[in-house]
Amino acid sequence: MASQERSPDAAAGSRCVQPPQSVLYVSMGSVAKVSRKVFDEMAWGLAASGRAVLMGRPSRSLVIGEDDSAPPPLPDGVDMSRGMVREVLAHPVTDGFWTHCGWNSTLEAIYEGLLMLAQPCFNDQTVNTRYVTHQWGVGMELGKVFDRVRVAEAVRELMVGEQGDRVYILNGH
Template sequence: MARVDRDVFDEMASGAHPQRCRLVNGINDAPPPLPEGLTDDVVANAGGKVVTWAPQKDVLAHPAIGGFWTHCGWNSTLESICEGVPMLAQPCLGDQTVSARYVTHQWGVGLELGEVFDRDRVAEAVRELMLGEEGARVRESARQLKIQAKQCVAVTLAVDNLVKYICSL
């Protein structure tokens, strides 16, 4: 339902490039061509890569991941929280706006990208998330929320195991 058009992709790629970002572009057969001046070699030399698809949970679990630019769909939001990865929130529609509000204002584990969308704004937002003071606060909040999420899962598993044990008697 949500699609990134060519102009938006160019702004994303150009703005994110200096921060060694990886861009995943839906489920097309091949990655889209990069914006003018941004070649595969330039991206590779900066430690980046453009792919058509990647296993999101595995990517978020990788220790090299410093942030997640997301539309704030519920699955993506939960996966990011469970891995302790701070988010750049850019909701598209529906419940994503509510999730983005929780991510940024309630839980403090992400920053809003905003509606003004150009390469300068993208570069500023990525730089703030990765290097800025607010980014440091958000990264710490994401780390703490990951710990809380793991504790909740552990408690749930313990209760489940207790019920199974009692039922087996």
């Protein structure tokens, strides 16, 4: 596994070589933390999905017990960026957003017309997820318990599957 961290400019350049509507952006906010096992399952599932992925790096470690100065290693094909969330969501190659469904992230994704893979962590995120998935029909929930196979399947379903097509049509595209 090779860790790849890119500046916002380098990340934008990386995304620009991708076809339009082909990249999944992953950002779990700035507060949530996950175990190393969960992070590894996320990363390997993303790599196995076959989709281009850009993972937002929070200002501090996403992984419980990890040093904030260095992110855990990522599989090839999963890049990490400190880029601005709105800039990434607005980019033409971005087609999906794996989000914690914080209110700002939810509104930004809706504004950009992106499909969401929802994984709420706490507080209002659970209610926001319910609206995203059941009321507004602009996303699907990953669930709290998952492994790399479930992650890969969910990403493919959102980005190229029937569920994603249904959400995309409901979203007016």
